[in-house]
Structures are given as C-alpha cells and as structure tokens.
C-alpha cells in the first residue's frame with residue numbers, strides 16, 4: 001500500500017492526471033514481477049519515463065486517492081467518471097463542499113488543481129495550516145508563484161510547481177516541474193508525472209513560457225488540426241477520414257522530431273519536392289504568416305500566464 005494522494009479541485013486537469021496515474025498503476029499490477037520485486041518493463045518501451053514508473057518501489061507510488069471539488073453536482077459527476085475507469089478508478093474517494101482540510105489531514109502529497117484564483121482561499125481555509133504541516137504540495141495553478149504558495153502554507157510544507165497538460169489523460173502528457181532537492185520528493189513527483197507522459201524539471205523563471213507552450217499547447221495544436229481537417233473536407237474527403245489522416249500525420253511528425261532526431265526544418269525539407277505540391281502549400285502558409293502568428297501566440301500566452309493568480313489591483 002503506497003501513500004495517499006489528494007487532488008484539491010479535481011476538474012479537467014485533476015481528472016487527466018489521476019487518469020494517467022491510475023492507468024499506469026493498472027498496467028503495473030498486470031505486469032509479471034521481477035525476483036527483486038520490480039515489475040518487468042514491457043518490451044518496446046525504451047523511454048526512461050516509463051521505466052521510472054514500472055520499476056518504482058511500492059512506497060514511492062500512490063496507493064490511496066482522494067479528490068475534492070466545489071459543488072455536490074460536480075462531485076456526483078466525478079464519482080461516475082472515476083467509476084467508469086475500472087476498479088482503481090472506483091477506489092478514488094470524492095468529496096464535495098467542505099472536504100479540503102479533512103482531505104489534506106489524511107494525505108501525504110497534495111496536488112492543488114483548482115483555478116489559480118481559488119488556490120489562496122483553499123490553502124488558507126481554517127485548519128488547513130495544521131493539516132499541511134510537513135507535507136508535499138504540488139501546485140499546477142498557472143501563474144501562481146512558489147513565493148505566493150510558500151506564504152500561504154506553514155514553513156514545514158514543501159512546495160513545488162508543476163505545469164502539465166490535458167494529454168496526461170492518455171499518458172501522452174508533458175509536465176514541467178520546478179527543481180526540488182529532496183530525493184524522496186523528487187521520486188514521488190517523477191512517479192506521478194511520468195505515469196502521465198514525459199516529465200522534466202525546469203527553473204521557475206521558465207514557467208510562464210512552459211504554461212503557454214505545453215500547458216496551452218494542446219489548444220493551439222487542436223486549432224491547426226481542425227483547420228487541416230477542414231481543408232481535407234473542402235477537397236471532398238469525408239470528415240472522419242480527414243481527421244484520422246490529419247491527427248496521425250501530426251502525431252507521426254511529432255514523434256519524428258522526438259525520436260527521429262530531426263530538426264523541424266529537416267522534416268519539412270524532406271517532404272518538399274522541387275516544384276511539387278508541398279512547396280506550393282508552404283508558400284501559402286508563409287503568405288498567411290502562420291509561423292510568426294504561432295510564435296506570437298506563445299509570446300502573448302506567456303505574458304498573460306504571468307498575470308494569472310495575481311492580485312488585479314497590483
């Protein structure tokens with residue numbers, strides 16, 4: 001039996017992270033055990049991220065889950081969501097309304113997944129300070145700084161920021177976490193977020209850019225995906241097939257950049273036959289300033305992220 005993981009404000013992101021963790025735990029449970037007590041990684045998995053989770057000792061993994069939400073109605077829906085995830089999902093305890101302090105008392109690691117502007121009121125709830133003594137708090141709230149978080153919790157509470165994305169739901173997430181020196185906490189954090197996909201540590205000064213690029217990124221990519229599908233539909237492709245073609249092309253290109261060791265410019269050039277149709281399409285994209293528009297979107301979103309969770313009067 002591992003430690004207790006609490007998710008305060010379990011909405012879209014809380015569900016995505018817990019889905020990743022629960023799916024990895026299910027997979028681990030169904031693996032044959034090594035004689036040293038570790039599970040055997042399935043063949044074909046070569047990323048250190050997946051190995052990290054599969055080989056983790058029991059005590060560095062969550063064994064009990066509690067999720068809190070604001071409204072009773074949300075709580076009822078959330079229970080159904082977890083129940084549909086199988087036996088481990090069904091074991092997640094859902095609390096609505098006044099459950100935050102009681103939940104933190106019972107937990108070892110606390111994920112703060114509420115909206116940025118709610119985080120302060122949750123962490124300053126009556127009795128919360130005592131409940132948080134000596135615990136690890138991981139905040140995924142965009143724009144809420146470590147120094148803000150530290151000012152809301154007792155000194156003995158360890159605080160880190162994480163910036164995951166919605167793709168955690170299918171274990172294809174990208175999460176950035178602020179550095180932490182404590183080896184055990186580092187392992188616990190890696191186990192949570194590698195179960196959801198890739199995870200890396202980066203200094204807090206990069207967090208607004210990470211929020212824009214990886215946190216908001218799925219929305220930007222989805223916009224391009226939708227536009228490509230519409231183009232296919234315009235040219236007579238059925239929508240379902242157009243979506244499959246565009247999504248797989250996007251996924252494959254991303255994997256070529258991640259695993260094929262190719263620079264995006266090399267990927268582009270290798271597709272582009274002189275005088276062919278690709279260069280015709282590319283020039284149209286350049287006329288539409290798609291590249292600078294996309295880069296500027298990251299710039300604007302980064303600047304906007306820095307203001308989230310901050311007092312508007314300042």
Ligand SMILES: NC(=O)C1=CN([C@@H]2O[C@H](COP(=O)(O)OP(=O)(O)OC[C@H]3O[C@@H](n4cnc5c(N)ncnc54)[C@H](OP(=O)(O)O)[C@@H]3O)[C@@H](O)[C@H]2O)C=CC1
Pocket residue numbers: 008009010011012013014068069070071072074075100113114115116118122140141142163164165166215216
């Ligand atoms: N969405 C994304 O793609 C990403 C979001 N983030 C960050 O993650 C955080 C959550 O975003 P997201 O999941 O989209 O938000 P959601 O609105 O989906 O989830 C927030 C949850 O908090 C609950 N809540 C509200 N008040 C309380 C309370 N007092 N106590 C306990 N729970 C409460 C809400 O319940 P109810 O509805 O009943 O009030 C809701 O379930 C944000 O800080 C955001 O910056 C980070 C990376 C990506």
Ligand SMILES: O=C(O)[C@@H]1CCC=N1
Pocket residue numbers: 142211212215216308
């Ligand atoms: O839009 C937002 O503010 C959040 C943070 C990153 C993704 N969604």
